């Protein structure tokens with residue numbers, strides 16, 4: 290195997306025997322083959338779309354299959370192999386759609402090669418051999434290292450887009466325009482490109498991601514209401530319990546409906562914390578509070594949780610035996626031996642929660658504030674703008690992104706703690722657990738720490754930044770705003786590409802730079818966008834304030 294798609298990649302060189310994330314060689318190899326197979330689907334789906342034909346099942350499968358290859362999503366080699374075989378069938382359906390549409394239009398459909406013509410081997414060993422042929426080192430050997438790194442950047446950005454699109458589609462959104470671009474970019478990756486062309490494709494991914502994030506934001510707020518500031522209890526209350534982790538608010542809603550009146554309390558974990566800000570979710574009295582921190586702490590936290598645990602999306606870690614039988618996965622997430630819920634019937638989760646002891650007594654009554662998305666922040670835009678104009682609010686710091694296990698991530702805690710009192714911190718995604726339970730006080734009546742939500746809510750940060758730029762009649766780069774991002778997996782890659790597509794400069798990124806960005810590409814990003822690595826909290830803070 291060879292995998293260097295996430296920040297924790299082994300020694301910054303790529304995982305080659307087993308993933309630091311726990312992904313084994315067979316799963317990694319089959320995921321590479323799945324991406325190859327999906328490119329074949331897109332070759333036909335893109336051409337069909339050019340003739341005006343699309344198929345919702347082909348699109349949905351494309352998104353589901355790509356999502357399965359993200360870090361910390363699907364660790365089950367058998368399930369990934371099933372997706373590979375299904376991909377070949379879906380590719381054939383896309384081929385039939387293209388050929389049929391072309392015939393009706395009186396056009397001669399061309400014969401496609403590459404992934405479009407690939408056939409899966411019947412035996413597992415032969416299938417794995419096919420997968421090894423798609424491994425990244427094999428791709429490097431067959432081509433130019435610089436362009437292969439950039440192809441991977443585009444693929445990883447698309448993986449992030451697929452995650453967001455999956456959640457939007459789970460909320461009932463259809464995304465025809467976005468899906469057309471996904472197929473177009475994937476189909477394009479079956480051809481050779483120059484460095485400039487691939488950088489153009491990367492920007493296209495950034496643009497696509499903006500549209501998908503906007504759609505996801507719309508789907509969430511139309512369904513559950515506009516998030517408003519809410520106090521979230523940090524400690525349990527007595528009673529049976531279910532813990533919900535991951536990002537899928539639709540799954541959480543279904544579980545809340547199915548547990549109403551059963552005497553089971555529902556707790557959010559990790560990226561589910563922002564759920565408490567949505568009016569239609571917080572209306573459920575048994576949405577009792579938040580438990581634990583970011584995904585990296587789940588093994589100890591799930592171990593101690595006296596109820597059932599539902600992982601609705603990334604990030605899952607190898608489960609301990611102590612809680613494996615009361616852990617459930619849903620949607621794209623799978624772990625061998627862990628019970629998977631195929632749809633949204635959570636009866637098995639509820640039964641496990643009723644069987645578990647639950648909490649015997651209430652914990653301390655301590656809470657934090659969430660729900661400061663673009664609706665809430667822009668609702669007090671006048672106050673914010675007046676505070677900036679009066680010099681009372683000097684600068685905004687967006688300190689956000691994913692958490693990870695590397696020690697260098699204490700940088701983000703230190704940075705947040707050292708941000709001057711006359712500045713406001715905007716945060717989002719799971720990296721915030723490094724500081725979100727601290728009291729940062731208020732500034733002119735506003736909390737100094739504004740939690741915008743999940744990484745899936747990155748649109749909120751963009752919307753706030755562009756609205757402030759509009760109010761001050763300047764560009765986003767001219768605002769008193771500093772962006773310091775922590776990256777871990779491919780959704781962060783998609784967000785970074787969106788920021789670059791928007792022309793946002795001076796972003797700091799850490800704790801380490803992506804291994805798939807070669808020195809030459811980093812130089813281009815530094816020159817064009819002044820993208821830079823984080824250094825120390827003191828030095829970076831001095832530079833940002835200077």
Ligand code: FSO
Pocket residue numbers: 536559560584603604690691692718719720743744745777778779780781
């Ligand atoms: Fe974190 Fe995981 Fe939300 Fe990521 S839980 S690391 S960027 O999947 O998605 O922030």
Ligand code: SF4
Pocket residue numbers: 292293294295296297298299303304307308309310311312317359360361
């Ligand atoms: Fe390694 Fe990350 Fe790939 Fe897992 S996803 S195998 S940790 S690079």
